[in-house]
Amino acid sequence: MPTKPPEAQSTILIIDDSVDAIRLLSGILKDMGQILFATSGAAGIELAQQRRPQLILLDVEMQAMDGYEVCRRIKADSDMRDCAIMFVTAQSTMDSEVAALEAGAVDFLSKPLNAPVVRARVRTHLKLQRATAALMQLANKDGLTGLFNRRYFDEQLAREFLRHKRQGLPLSLAFIDIDCFKAYNDHYGHQSGDACLKRVAELIEGATQRPSEVVARYGGEEFVVLLPYTDAADAAKYGAWLCEQIAVDALAHARSPVAAHITVSVGLTSMVPGEANSALNLVADADRALYQAKSAGRNRAVT
Ligand code: GH3
Ligand code: MG
Ligand code: MG
Ligand code: MG
Ligand code: MG
Numbered sequence: 073m074p075t076k077p078p079e080a081q082s083t084i085l086i087i088d089d090s091v092d093a094i095r096l097l098s099g100i101l102k103d104m105g106q107i108l109f110a111t112s113g114a115a116g117i118e119l120a121q122q123r124r125p126q127l128i129l130l131d132v133e134m135q136a137m138d139g140y141e142v143c144r145r146i147k148a149d150s151d152m153r154d155c156a157i158m159f160v161t162a163q164s165t166m167d168s169e170v171a172a173l174e175a176g177a178v179d180f181l182s183k184p185l186n187a188p189v190v191r192a193r194v195r196t197h198l199k200l201q202r203a204t205a206a207l208m209q210l211a212n213k214d215g216l217t218g219l220f221n222r223r224y225f226d227e228q229l230a231r232e233f234l235r236h237k238r239q240g241l242p243l244s245l246a247f248i249d250i251d252c253f254k255a256y257n258d259h260y261g262h263q264s265g266d267a268c269l270k271r272v273a274e275l276i277e278g279a280t281q282r283p284s285e286v287v288a289r290y291g292g293e294e295f296v297v298l299l300p301y302t303d304a305a306d307a308a309k310y311g312a313w314l315c316e317q318i319a320v321d322a323l324a325h326a327r328s329p330v331a332a333h334i335t336v337s338v339g340l341t342s343m344v345p346g347e348a349n350s351a352l353n354l355v356a357d358a359d360r361a362l363y364q365a366k367s368a369g370r371n372r373a374v375t
Pocket of ligand 3: 249250292293294
């Protein structure tokens with residue numbers, strides 16, 4: 073069976089108020105990815121939000137909201153701004169080209185469309201998008217566990233913190249630390265220690281269900297979970313459940329004074345809407361709660 077070219081995994085959104093134009097463009101691009109379309113700027117923005125296409129082909133002249141405005145709104149949204157936008161228009165003047173690039177587009181196609189040119193330029197932008205995504209993956213992930221790394225977590229924390237403050241919604245944070253891990257390394261060796269870290273990372277990820285939750289390796293044998301839309305009561309339940317999930321996995325730890333298997337301690341903190349707070353305080357609070365969980369005997373969650 074022939075393998076699909078890599079661009080077939082891309083998603084391309086066409087936003088145009090002319091159905092004929094959409095039909096023409098989808099015909100040109102049909103084997104280059106999954107093609108989505110919208111016939112108005114508002115519908116296009118909504119679809120971009122839901123489906124996060126790698127590339128948007130955007131008509132300039134549309135009723136209600138023109139392409140420049142659509143482009144500006146997408147580029148102003150941190151969830152969507154990574155997507156590449158190419159304008160497609162009949163007004164091929166220098167001014168309109170400058171306006172498109174200033175609105176945040178990466179390229180500009182003039183009508184009448186020349187199919188091989190459209191395909192070549194789309195291919196180039198999809199390739200760039202893939203290369204960028206691969207680099208972002210390297211920059212954001214922890215090499216050992218595959219979880220997000222501290223750098224990415226800090227970024228997400230700052231972002232969620234502002235969002236939740238703005239929306240007046242709860243936000244919780246869980247700090248997770250493997251109990252007596254130094255003794256584990258000493259007894260089983262560093263390689264087994266690494267395997268244990270991977271397993272615990274898997275269990276934490278498995279215990280975390282919402283797509284909005286961010287699980288990261290904070291450093292060493294410490295993990296952190298950002299829990300948007302979660303208040304203190306739910307965070308406490310999550311923490312207790314997490315401890316249980318790791319305990320029932322029963323990964324042997326012969327030298328642990330806590331149990332004969334791997335356990336974790338969890339420190340939790342929740343941001344109450346309206347309360348004066350900062351993202352840094354949130355981390356410090358969770359760390360304090362973690363310290364209390366350790367002092368109280370480990371293998372437990374403390375809020
Ligand atoms: P506590 O219950 O108080 O958390 O005790 P602990 O032994 O887990 O804590 P401590 O901070 O004394 O030791 C953490 C250990 O984690 C020491 C370090 O060698 C180990 N560690 C950190 N990163 C890695 C890693 O990437 N791989 C392995 N195998 N071990 C690691
Ligand atoms: Mg139009
Ligand atoms: Mg530690
Ligand atoms: Mg320590
Ligand atoms: Mg530890």
